[in-house]
Amino acid sequence: MNALSVLLSTLLGLLVLLFLFVGTFFLLFLERFVHARIEHREGPGRGGKVDAFQVWKDYRKTLAKEKGALSLSMRLRAATYAWRLLPAAFLLILLASILPSALSEAEIPALLALTLLAAVLEAAFLHISNEERERFQWRKQLILRLLGASVLAFGFLSVSLRTGSLSLAAISDAQNAFPYLAIVSSPGLLLCGMAAFGAIYLYSGEGPIHEEGELSLGRSGQYFVFFVRKMWVFCLVCFWVFVFFGGASSLVAKLLFPVKVGGALFVFTLLQGSFPRVRAADAGELSARWMFRMCVLGLFLEAIWVGVFA
Numbered sequence: 001m002n003a004l005s006v007l008l009s010t011l012l013g014l015l016v017l018l019f020l021f022v023g024t025f026f027l028l029f030l031e032r033f034v035h036a037r038i039e040h041r042e043g044p045g046r047g048g049k050v051d052a053f054q055v056w057k058d059y060r061k062t063l064a065k066e067k068g069a070l071s072l073s074m075r076l077r078a079a080t081y082a083w084r085l086l087p088a089a090f091l092l093i094l095l096a097s098i099l100p101s102a103l104s105e106a107e108i109p110a111l112l113a114l115t116l117l118a119a120v121l122e123a124a125f126l127h128i129s130n131e132e133r134e135r136f137q138w139r140k141q142l143i144l145r146l147l148g149a150s151v152l153a154f155g156f157l158s159v160s161l162r163t164g165s166l167s168l169a170a171i172s173d174a175q176n177a178f179p180y181l182a183i184v185s186s187p188g189l190l191l192c193g194m195a196a197f198g199a200i201y202l203y204s205g206e207g208p209i210h211e212e213g214e215l216s217l218g219r220s221g222q223y224f225v226f227f228v229r230k231m232w233v234f235c236l237v238c239f240w241v242f243v244f245f246g247g248a249s250s251l252v253a254k255l256l257f258p259v260k261v262g263g264a265l266f267v268f269t270l271l272q273g274s275f276p277r278v279r280a281a282d283a284g285e286l287s288a289r290w291m292f293r294m295c296v297l298g299l300f301l302e303a304i305w306v307g308v309f310a
Contacts (some may be wrong), residue, residue: 087231119145154198172247188302195295
């Protein structure tokens, strides 16, 4: 690699990180906007001009107070910082398939490993205690998180059956025939796409952290747990749009990719405002029981579909 390609890859990587940061704040602002409209109160879109920048103000205020608010051990503090970097690594690997230097088929194990690692860390952060009840909750949450992550894995496998490759670039190239969308190409992919969307929605629609989970983090730490969860929602929506909703290989698909992500986030926010939030345990069980089964059924139907009509 020459210096120009290294510089270009660095600039593109910085653009991806900027896309993650801006997209997360867009999601947070969109939630305030839609909820203000639904609840008929002042806010963005209801005459609250100052409130439009409240998300950014909250973030800067919390960032300024973080050092004094977090009373964590050095090892746990390092783990929290690592957890915050995982969404950025996830999005960089996801979009690497459309950059000049793709990662071939190595990005899939990396994406799954990052998702599973994030599930383990999040379950640990919310339930760190020496009490037996909290240790039970940690194990339960870990199993539910892993099952939720497996929904995305099976959903990706269903699309890879159609393309015959485990590469994200191959999936994106297969959807170059705009407006071809993988989610409407067969009943199995439709089920898998709906299950993956539902699993992400249930994860994003979980209620706030309850008191029994606030054992190791102060208010600043709790805010960053909330913020990183929103970053993960944004990354998972990007993954869903990339795999099921057209990829990002052609020029038209690249230009439409942010638009489709924004539309999916808007649908998420409307659903959250239309339906009450669910407890974390209930959301995890719904995702593990129904979304996982729906995705397995969709994968089975897709295997039959490919075997019969290939």
